[in-house]
Amino acid sequence: MKALVYHGAGQKAWEDVPNPEIQRPTDVIVKVETTTICGTDLHILKGDVPAVTDGRILGHEGVGVITEVGSAVETLAVGDRVVISCISACGRCSFCKQGVFSHCLGDEGASGIGWIFGHLIDGTQAEYVRVPYAETSLYKLPESVTPQQGVLLSDILPTGHEIGVQYGEVKAGDVVAVIGAGPVGLAAIMTSQLYGPSKVIAIDLDPNRVEQAKNFGATDGVLASDPDWKEQVVALTDGLGVDVSIEAVGIPATFEMALDVVRPAGHVANVGVHGKPVSLPLDRLWISNIQLTTGLVNTNTTGTLLKLVAQQKLPVDQFVSHTFDLTDIENAYDVFSRAAETKALKVVLNA
Amino acid sequence: MKALVYHGAGQKAWEDVPNPEIQRPTDVIVKVETTTICGTDLHILKGDVPAVTDGRILGHEGVGVITEVGSAVETLAVGDRVVISCISACGRCSFCKQGVFSHCLGDEGASGIGWIFGHLIDGTQAEYVRVPYAETSLYKLPESVTPQQGVLLSDILPTGHEIGVQYGEVKAGDVVAVIGAGPVGLAAIMTSQLYGPSKVIAIDLDPNRVEQAKNFGATDGVLASDPDWKEQVVALTDGLGVDVSIEAVGIPATFEMALDVVRPAGHVANVGVHGKPVSLPLDRLWISNIQLTTGLVNTNTTGTLLKLVAQQKLPVDQFVSHTFDLTDIENAYDVFSRAAETKALKVVLNA
């Protein structure tokens, strides 16, 4: 089959590789119909994720059809159309039992990290993919959900929802600030609507993104480059700051912004992938009754989000800015990697 | 009357001052029977809290008897024996309505901070004290609770309980690490027993304190000076780290220790009062699904703790290492300020 293979920093190729095979009784093989590219894939290509080694097939998002099932698989069958979760959950370790699939102790790839596709085992940017722990990691696609909608539930929607909105404990009436209106920030904005906020403020350097965020549910927008951006945000509250601030960029400056606008007893949910430590002003914050959370997506709400998409409660199609043939994946990477210029949000690849 | 008055950094005196008077209809006057000294009082005396100005009566803990009530006070009467909470709650602002009394917006002292006694208004290290917002800030002392027990519920027990144990979300079966076995760490250790942990590990530099912590409920102790202290802590868990780590010191090194031993999806509750920013290694933690909390005590569990002390469920008397006459308060300060040497925990002053 063909797959997108990583060959060290800066090197990738859409090339011939052997078809995947069932290795364990709980595996299935999925023919990939739809996949997409994540910001993390770009990090890998920069060489920032040393665990990814030469020869690895990239990608951790996808929708496809099951073509083969392992001997212990009972609730999935050949022909089922499924969402492939970016997290593989063994379903029986202590983390899985508490719903923290992100830290699954399963023995595929590393113990203690549920993200293994395109990282520690071969991924979904391929014609076929082996899916371990299939019955506890795949979600049947409801008939009323398209593959394009489904692929957005592999990672981006659950990430914004779980790590941004749920960890931030957004509740009815809250004022929420989202720092960074890229795909994951927009996913937090969209899914925050499920919790009845009174206002959602999108904050970004790019005026187009701030404006676009309103289509995803933001009620207000603030330009991060305005010298008085903080005063603008606080003016949208009762003067005490936002109830929840969600960091969706991943650099020290935006983390500091998230702390700057949160009210006493408020919540800061970090979603951004950080490459450096940050400074935490505990001399100021020890007294502030702040809750700060971090995390990798658990995908324990994927089923819930699928139900909501099936009921047209989450208009996820607007995340898709570009579509390509799967065979045209190298071009898709190019467009996605120049997002500022191409205005790419999610680029979807169809087989 | 006599009171302990602050006169600038390093200066205090037990001296004559005018008796306090009712200023607002919701005030009461309390004759102080029992008070104590807090670590914060020592900070103030060092000049670390500039909001405290020359002439301020110190102290924010106390038990006493009401001698006068304002015209709007209906549920408290002259002669009632009460616990004076370190936090004054107006009972009607948005923070009070959500139980976050720590950030009461009431207009006594500063708006947005509930700790005002011995800080922004005159405090409890005196023969009499004016208590604002009395009906929402005082707690009647049950007959079966002694004044000495009651004064421990002004600040230290609620602080360990709310900011350590409740914010840390200690739950049945958890392994809990408490960094720092001073009074507030011991309060966290004792009140964690209300949540069914399987182990509570006391960590401190002082072997005596580690040993003493076992009387307060610690099941295990680790010396922070041991080069392998971290391995010792992790060996007391299933190998993944503790469920909850509680920082009860307030310096960068101990905050780092709290992060070092927590498991993925674990909780870090900061109780320590910090004077400097700390480094937060988000490059490592963004993926760890950690919850980190900070805060000033809300005293919204004071009533609950009083019920438990009344039922002999919390053996709080062991917090008291020394007792003095109120008139001997300068001596008490001296003993308390040399805690390492005097082995002082809480020094209690009786009128």
Place this chain on the structure above:
Amino acid sequence: MKALVYHGAGQKAWEDVPNPEIQRPTDVIVKVETTTICGTDLHILKGDVPAVTDGRILGHEGVGVITEVGSAVETLAVGDRVVISCISACGRCSFCKQGVFSHCLGDEGASGIGWIFGHLIDGTQAEYVRVPYAETSLYKLPESVTPQQGVLLSDILPTGHEIGVQYGEVKAGDVVAVIGAGPVGLAAIMTSQLYGPSKVIAIDLDPNRVEQAKNFGATDGVLASDPDWKEQVVALTDGLGVDVSIEAVGIPATFEMALDVVRPAGHVANVGVHGKPVSLPLDRLWISNIQLTTGLVNTNTTGTLLKLVAQQKLPVDQFVSHTFDLTDIENAYDVFSRAAETKALKVVLNA
């Protein structure tokens, strides 16, 4: 002044009565601008609520302007426009401290019940009303909320929200059934939207009401008179029943319906006011992991709902089917009491 006075079962009159006066330092007097009639008022007029005695001014909902304040009132002033909550909360009893204002132990009216207006003290269907515990029971009307919108937050919206939706613990993705599409059922339907349900099913005997419910947020409707109504409801779920069923009628038959459609581990929230005991089939339900709740509104979410109305997140005006002059209140009662015929939802009276 003029007021609507109860004179025993079936007897009421819009008549001259003395103006109310400040009785306690925490009282205020409000000039009523807008009020409405509740189903409970009709029960009282039938003589079903013996605690209401001859001479009582009826009504527990209203918006108005403060004309006089007691000596202890500091955060409200003459001229403030306020929502009068149907529940009076002293703010300092054990129930108020836990946010259960419905069972306030304050000594106005009965101890242990927060609903006293038009019940145990004079109510809001009058030109003026005395409001006890004003600072903990009144809510300032935001400028962007009209009095007509505000009066819907005195009782009906908080009741549907707190006792239906919050006690039912509606959560993202849930399928919710609401039995009874009268005003309080519609309030539950509208406010359930704050919690991200995938479907809300309105169930009623009246096809017009079922249809109307869709304007309030119902995604589906089922006629209770259909012999297969239950099968229709279950068919809208995954076959296991609804996650939450909300009873908003108050008779044994509808309570039974609520139990009939709920899934194992589902929630049943009773909002209806019942006049008889019901049968609870514990022989069938002991094994079903059901949570059943009841309650009088706490009005602890009134502030939250006001924020959401101010942000146009809750289109409450559609609750108002008729408006009258306050002086025309007897006519308004007539229209409201014949709701099936007049299609009355809420009738609003403006001074």
Place this chain on the structure above:
Amino acid sequence: MKALVYHGAGQKAWEDVPNPEIQRPTDVIVKVETTTICGTDLHILKGDVPAVTDGRILGHEGVGVITEVGSAVETLAVGDRVVISCISACGRCSFCKQGVFSHCLGDEGASGIGWIFGHLIDGTQAEYVRVPYAETSLYKLPESVTPQQGVLLSDILPTGHEIGVQYGEVKAGDVVAVIGAGPVGLAAIMTSQLYGPSKVIAIDLDPNRVEQAKNFGATDGVLASDPDWKEQVVALTDGLGVDVSIEAVGIPATFEMALDVVRPAGHVANVGVHGKPVSLPLDRLWISNIQLTTGLVNTNTTGTLLKLVAQQKLPVDQFVSHTFDLTDIENAYDVFSRAAETKALKVVLNA
């Protein structure tokens, strides 16, 4: 092998049957070392559970050693000593994913009920037992826990804990009433200690049981036969009733008792297995903000309880009133069935 086989109402025999065999890749075979008898087994023998048919091996509690594993079993091995949970959880259905194993949709036995051992498939009162869904239903016995302790975690401890204490939401400071001081009531009393109640009141007709309950953690006891039993219970509270009442008998009279003593905004947790409907006085309770729960044990806290037993935090051995050889099981049934006379709590059988 030998097993206790049901042969219709009133008929059972310890007789020769074929050894169980692996039927599915996720099965294991366990050699039973320790088992016990549940009140439910007595119900079955009376013919009250028609789903149990002639030829069924009884028993749903046990500890033993794995002797054979299915082809898909990876995390359990021959020789592992395990607790057999009374609930079989497939680990992949919608109920299992939310931790409601009690209603597992797995296709062993009935769909929708997790209790299948000794009910819909052969049980544990035998020399060997086949365990389906082994990796998601068995718990490895820690070295520091004895088989006798472990067998108490198959059903009785989790039932009292989850359905009594957790569903009742016992919290720090609460006053808890437990109606019925039999084994499951005592399990609720013991495990309530994990949540910091201020008082636990045991209520029973039998003075010996009331007294015995104090060894399990009850602080107070009330005789249900006292005419003023209710007044005695309320006198142990602040006069408003208990925070949580736990019904652990299963008849209408005791359910009514549970309702009678609960305060407004309190919780009633039904643990008893009922054979008849009860009357629910909604005419009185609609206004009371009560939460009522029912349920079959989920066993989602079995791992937590094992950790606590391993740490000597739950003195479970005192549940064992009698021990027998497994071959002497018919005698054990006799003793257990005459509990009032023999004072049997749990009778443990060792192979």
